[in-house]
Amino acid sequence: MSRCLVIINPVSGGGAARRYALDLQWKLSTLFDTIEIKFTTGANDATRFAKAACDDGFDAVFCMGGDGTVNETVNGIAQGGFKATFGFIPVGTVNDMSRALGIPQRPLEAIRHLDINQVRSIDIGRCNDKYFCNNIAAGVIPKVIEEVTPKEKRILGPLAYFLRAGQALFTTKDYTYRVKTETDDFICKSPLVLALLTNVVSSFERFMPEASVDDGYMRLVIFKEYFILDIFKVLPLILSGAIYNSSNTTTLTVQKAHIELLSNIGDLPTNMDGDAGPSMPVDLEVLPQVLKVFAPTKHQKKKSLI
Incomplete structure (x- = not known):
């Protein structure tokens, strides 16, 4: 049974992440057996959620937010031993990571084009004890x-x-x-x-x-x-x-x-x-x-x- 955690920063993009939450949930429900959604309320929530998901054996961890939310989520996956596959929908101000990966900048388009059969293995940087x-x-x-x-x-x-x-x-x-x-x-x-x-x-x-x-x-x-x-x-x-x-x-x-x-x-x-x-x-x-x-x-x- 495949399991997916979705981490949503409700303030990203002026609240856009919350608006697109149901669209992402519906899309992922066609791709995974079980979906769990968590909303961040403060700093490092995404890191804690992502690490716990890796420790609990989730297959994938998605986030919806800006570059800061992406960074926090990846830090959690790194702390969890890179066991889960990462996915994200960009709704931030700059969205550098999605631009580098060729992910559409419009949230609905990014959700529509999401394909779990398309997976890349990418580099991560470590700075002291952060990533x-x-x-x-x-x-x-x-x-x-x-x-x-x-x-x-x-x-x-x-x-x-x-x-x-x-x-x-x-x-x-x-x-x-x-x-x-x-x-x-x-x-x-x-x-x-x-x-x-x-x-x-x-x-x-x-x-x-x-x-x-x-x-x-x-x-x-x-x-x-x-x-x-x-x-x-x-x-x-x-x-x-x-x-x-x-x-x-x-x-x-x-x-x-x-x-x-x-x-x-x-x-x-x-x-x-x-x-x-x-x-x-x-x-x-x-x-x-x-x-x-x-x-x-x-x-x-x-x-x-x-």
Whole structure:
């Protein structure tokens, strides 16, 4: 008997997750023998629910929410030993993970196209004792973006993040880091450091075009000092997928990294998959193809874009 847990964040997408709950329940009822639905009411609920489902032998764990809900659910599956297959319906503001996997952005379309016979094994990143699906960032812009309010997300969508990030144009604050990887050990100054598992960042689907969700690597993108002053030169490179060739960045393709903050500023939290992450220092590692997820295969994804 197949069993499926559905975790719903009722506030995601301005309440959209609750509106589509019955549609998802009906679809999954045609695919699984038993369905259990749980609604989150606070931080880390999705993690607890997902881990318990893995421990109880559920075959699949779905969630409906934004990138933060996806992150929490995947953390629970990871803590449960990656025993359940993961599925999700995007109803958040940015939805980077669904963009990277070729899952439709409209909830009803994503539900309609859900096929449990389409399963991919994708990479997951580990940061200290937490896990991330898409990216982790440190520096000026992540701190500003964390100030985006739910009301701004609801009204402006992804634009809310760009407007907040624009506030960083008025500062040239750089932090000093020590970065150690399998092959490098160096000190650098940077206002923004990114570790990416996929090609997508903040809805930019061509940010790192050579990256894949299952290639076993992450890309460290270190923006150089004062790049913010050249933001209008950098933005076209981001849009065209050529930022890794920019003189404003250093990009490393690695499997592990240790990043330590040398600036004497006290605490510097990271931003992980759009929400608050661990503080510096951080140890990063790619866990290759450990998460099974219901998503179009590479061939099917390419075909759907034609």
